[in-house]
Amino acid sequence: MKLVYVFDAYCGWSHGFSGTLSEVVSRHPELPVEVVSGGLFTAGAKIAELTGAEFGESYERLISDGSFVMDSEAAARGVAALRQAAPARAAQLAIDLQHAFYVNGRSLSHPGTYRKVAEQAGLDADAVVSAFEGTEIRVAAGADFHRAASLGVTGFPTLLAVDGTSVTTLAHGHATADEIDRLLAALPAH
Template sequence: MQLKFIYIFDALCTWCYGYSPVIKAVQSKYKDKFEFEVLSGGMITGTRTGPVSVVYPNFKEDYKQVEELTGIDFGEAFLHELDKGSMIFDSERPAIALNVFKTVSPSKVFDFIYDLQQSIFYEGKDPNGDDLYRYHAVNFGIDPDEFIYKTHLEQFKQDAYYEFALARQLQVSNYPAAFIQSADNHFFMVARGFATLETMELRIDNVLKEIGS
């Protein structure tokens, strides 16, 4: 099988937001080495969903650490929503949207998740409503009505929950995470939590050397 790079993230994960420039650079550099796949981890689902003030009670302190370590910025619009505390955090809708996007524009998946997290964490957009996904559909040249219609189909909800299950099978509980898959049941973990681009390149190159030998 072709070597596969599996990136497991969650649209509502702040560390994934900070990691997004790194993973885009990795995908760009190694696009000829790997087949790339993005999976949603389902970080906030079921009884864990709720207002950001409840789901992330320490968010106001924690986001500053993300900014300091990753260099990413959280926008004033999002911080305003954070102060209000009422934005609902639920990983289901963005995960469904990702699965729909994969069927219509698979080559631009990394651009989509990057833009999606920018909309949430910088522009303060609601991750649950149709407006956000309609906007991104138009941005990527996709029929917005068709895109929104598909996000409400049971098929894509099931696909999202299948991805959540795959993440659990890979024993991922912290995001972001990344693996190189060299065979059906052979995985090399190359990221568990945030890592710099230099660290990622070192880990990936070491795995490629091991596989090659």
């Protein structure tokens, strides 16, 4: 069995779910996590209120004049480039990427953002930026959008347990790590 985390790096609810995802991953190191970009975005005050997620001043400045464009395809390319560099750390990299946007106000369309996240994670930043800017990664981003749709995901974030052909929704929008643990414990053992 593995976990499949379907999110959008520009989705505030996904950012709000970062703490839960981090906790679930730390509680279940035996479960591999596949991270899939879904292709949607929303905004933040209610999310902060419900989840406690931080939306930094830099983020508020970035979006304040209305000219900033959230490009989910660019963000999906960045997620794919980071995931390619360190597949086993994809969940943490997704969390780091959302921190870069929502707390540090970094555009997810800018290669420098992926360089910074890669450097902070101890990855080959040149390789990540090169992948982000390359054409092959566009195919990976498109494949993510297709995978999200094929899993029946209609909103973000969604955390699934996938065991062969069996797909169980563990979280949609918001859930606590304890709620997810209860659902995992209820799944049939293989």
